[in-house]
Amino acid sequence: METAANKLELYDVTIIGGGPAGLYTAFYSGMRELKTKLIEAQDQLGGRMLLYPEKIVWDVGGVVPTRAEKLLEQIIQQGMTFDPTVVMNEQIVGLDKQEDGTFLLTAASGNRHHTKTVIMTCGYGIRKLAKLEIEGADRYEVSNLYYTVQELERFRGQRVLISGGGDSAVDWANELAHVAASVTVVHRRDSFGGLERNVSMMKQTADVRTPYAIKALQSADGKSISQVLLQHVETGEESTVEVDAVIVNHGMRSDFGPIRNWGIDMGEWKANVGPKMETNIPGVFGAGDFVGFESKVGLIAGTFTDAVLALNSAKVYMDPEATPYAYVSSHNDRFKEKNKELEELQKV
Template sequence: MKDITIIGGGPAGMFASFYSGLRGMSVRIVEFQDKLGGKMHVYPEKIIWDIGGVAPKPCYEVIQDIVAQGLHFSPEVKLNERVIDIKKLEEQHFVVETESGEVFHSKAVIIAVGGGIIKPMTLDIEGAARYEVANLNYVVQSVQKYKDKHVLISGAGNAALDWAADLAPHAKSLTLCYRKDEISGHEHMKDELAALGVVEKKLTAIKQLVGDECGKKIKEVVLVSTEDGTEEVLAVDEVIISHGFNRDSALVDNATVRLARHDDFYIQGQGNARSSVDGIFACGDILKHEAKVHLIASAFNDGANAANLAKKYIEPEAYDNGRVSSHNEVFKEKNKEVLKKYLVNA
């Protein structure tokens, strides 16, 4: 039996893993994806600004740092495992069950599933799925893929606008279409996109995808006006669909343990990372309480708070907080490695 089972391997879960290890607890991380890092893999080249004391850097670099830190105390990691139930058998004995039939026992549980399992909303057009391997995209993994291409983005939320702003300087042309009469993302983006040469088509939707001779790639998109039904054919090299995400909250909805909720989705915190069930804690985007700020930096605070509360739950006589200091004995060898690297590069 482990001390802690952490459900979710994103920023909150990974820092909870680090801090739990710092507090001398054994940890198991259970992650639905085939890699650690969570939703940050959706936008690997996005520049991250919301971590205090960290200069802006690409998300893929942040992921590497977060994962390395979270693995510092050698937690057990279970990837490709979808958790379907959490049971409390007695105090300090929880059972976490996965879809594959795995059963994990621990003294406490930290839920760090972000906004739930994130699934992009797909384009509801017959035959669209066949183009997903080639040039129908639901996330932007690399700007380079769109260099010197004719790109169409469907959507008007913040993600669509951010992708348009990122890709426009590199693409041969970029068209943004959406059903509404105005964008739903940040209004200031309109001027920025116009300055970048983005062609905006409001009150417009994708009606049909026209494949090439082999039927493997989209070569044209038929756009239709939602006002009068007129159609326009647009030649494209790449199509990006940004219609939002479906948030799968089945775990918290259906778990045997019944947790207090906020807006029928989030786990209601008790002023901190404590849930309504003793021994279950939450951190990151899935957690709501009055002092919550939804930033990556806040996920780290949540993770440390959850770990400290879990330590006190397992060992009531333990200190309230861990000791994060370069003089902590657990960092002695690592400090030598880091110092040696910097002295060599000096």
């Protein structure tokens, strides 16, 4: 009997999430000659990297320090190497395993997708920037209150206050040190996230105040912030900082939404997976920020490794006799024609 699922085009692998993890999974899936679909809920590929285009990324193996927007451009180009099917603006809300072991994915739009395996690379789910929880703060969002840094030049010569202690806050402080007149970093704890070297650099160039939190935003003209009132979180002592711009980096508030109802073993922030990136649902795998495991590496380099492991597991799940991993590019037949194309371009 023909079902709703088998009327749809069947893919070997469907990747949910178009950030670095999903894009590298799509690339590696092409290396393994699998029919691949990539589904992204937003209108752009890139995931969290879209939030900090001017950040300099240092920690990708074999890549010299590169602006995030340029690195992302290269990751997207690589992800499209084998022409996966890409679906944008599609939030997947339902996952149902069929009698034949395949999966039927349902989108909020009502669209459906049929696949043999699923690889979850959707990070922390639907992302929303955590806003400053001070009454009236939102009215300054049109003037000089920011939640992300898109252009460093916007802050040239300004007195900038950054509230937050995660890796992005640390990175922004270091980048702005060469642009702004001054940088003040306020964090409610003494410890900071991010690489130790970056934290040390920040402490050398910025006015770091801990443990403090923003108590109030003050304005001389009623339109933009001119002063920030800080309060020591332990003693209650208050102090004022003159500012031209305030950047708030209090992290992301994320919501996995319907994914929590799919039966995947989920923690508060990540899905629990095994050493081969397998979830508790056979045929469903994960990679990148979506997954958590004992030896998890929270770097883009670690994300790429997750993607390889997840895709290899999907390949073997579909074909237990398959080789456990792809041949290196120099021995992979899929690259022979592409190598010829590159050689011809270099001759021009």
